[in-house]
Amino acid sequence: MxxxxxxxxxxxxxxxxxxxxxxxxxxxxxxxxxxxxxxxxxxxxxxxxxxxxxxxxxxxxxxxxxxxxxxxxxxxxxxxxxxxxxxxxxxLTQPQSSRVASPITPERAADELGFSDPIDRELFLGMVARMRARRAAGRNGDTENGGGGESTAMDG
Incomplete structure (x- = not known):
């Protein structure tokens, strides 16, 4: 040109x-x-x-x-x-990153999911904390201690 x-x-x-x-x-x-x-x-x-x-x-x-x-x-x-x-x-040839730039916090997830009731929030945040603890302990897939295979006292 x-x-x-x-x-x-x-x-x-x-x-x-x-x-x-x-x-x-x-x-x-x-x-x-x-x-x-x-x-x-x-x-x-x-x-x-x-x-x-x-x-x-x-x-x-x-x-x-x-x-x-x-x-x-x-x-x-x-x-x-x-x-x-x-x-x-x-x-178009560069692989797309699947990593989240800034991970969402459980509190923000509760907000985004609309858990405004204090009991619902507490249950949700407790579940997330329990899942993180199980993963950290290397027991993510076991069914003991309420992991899904056996009934617990809360199941009625």
Whole structure:
């Protein structure tokens, strides 16, 4: 690209990928009477004005439309987003971390679950404390001492 040409915006890069793919997929997006833009809007669930702005490189579609757009123009979502430089190829190959950044506390869990009654909260927090103690003692799967296999005095 010559130095005097401005760098394309993300919306312009997206349009440069989607427009030719739409034409190739049979959408007559260049003719006002062809109805291709309206058909693409209908097929993707987008509004006609959003499709027009997208094809003109004025705006990016909402991410919820990426899959439908890719399907309609016979591209993979990956190819569409990588070629338009929305995401990098590396972003799709990096394993996702399954670790929680900040573990939830039992108190917060009780709040999120709606345990506002003091007795319900005490029972819930006691159960969590007991489960943690059992796991720490290495007895997570045993059924002794009320672990699920035998009745206790509280069972009635």
């Amino acid at each position: 010559p130095a005097d040409e401005p760098t394309p915006t993300p919306a312009q890069r997206f349009a440069a990928i989607i427009a030719p793919a739409a034409r190739k997929a049979g959408y007559d997006i260049d003719s006002e009477r062809g109805g291709g833009r309206a058909a693409l809007a209908r097929d993707t669930g987008m509004t006609a004005s959003s499709v027009g702005r997208m094809l003109n490189g004025k705006s990016l579609p909402h991410p919820r439309f990426y899959e439908a757009l890719a399907r309609c123009v016979n591209l993979s979502v990956r190819d569409l987003l990588v070629e338009a430089e929305i995401i990098s190829p590396q972003a």
